[in-house]
Amino acid sequence: MTESSLPPAALGLRGRVQALNALIGRLLPKDLVGLAARVFVAWVFFLSGQTKVDGFAIADSTWFLFEHEYALPIIPSALAAVMATIAEHVFSVLLIAGLFTRLSALALLGMTLVIQIFVYPNAWVTHGLWAASFLVLLAYGPGRLSLDRLLGLER
Numbered sequence: 001m002t003e004s005s006l007p008p009a010a011l012g013l014r015g016r017v018q019a020l021n022a023l024i025g026r027l028l029p030k031d032l033v034g035l036a037a038r039v040f041v042a043w044v045f046f047l048s049g050q051t052k053v054d055g056f057a058i059a060d061s062t063w064f065l066f067e068h069e070y071a072l073p074i075i076p077s078a079l080a081a082v083m084a085t086i087a088e089h090v091f092s093v094l095l096i097a098g099l100f101t102r103l104s105a106l107a108l109l110g111m112t113l114v115i116q117i118f119v120y121p122n123a124w125v126t127h128g129l130w131a132a133s134f135l136v137l138l139a140y141g142p143g144r145l146s147l148d149r150l151l152g153l154e155r
Helices: 008-027 030-051 060-068 077-097 101-119 124-140
Strands: none
Touching: 030 077, 030 101, 030 124, 060 077, 077 101, 101 124
């Protein structure tokens, strides 16, 4: 009789924990994890991008925020406003679709790092959660429920 065929009670605590962990791993589809990691964090960035526009133009409040509150040390505020607004829209839509997923995750991870370091350094818990989603996508890809997979860009 092998260890895996023994009833959980005969395995001891360690064996029961291992059996439970294996069961959870089998029941939770990896493709669902990839989809959730893409969609939920992308939605945060898309909604943030929406606050920066008025129709198809960058809102006056965005120019003000980038000049006064989000002031970055290297990039001029006007350029940063345009880049952030475009990035939040484009990369979040690509992530939701699962197209160029790893590139999009890397871009938004970079943006997250800039926000953490230069804009809101005390918001590390929130930024850490975003980063965790991006790291999952960078390490494991978008999953089968993605355009990357459909187009053969991921295996």
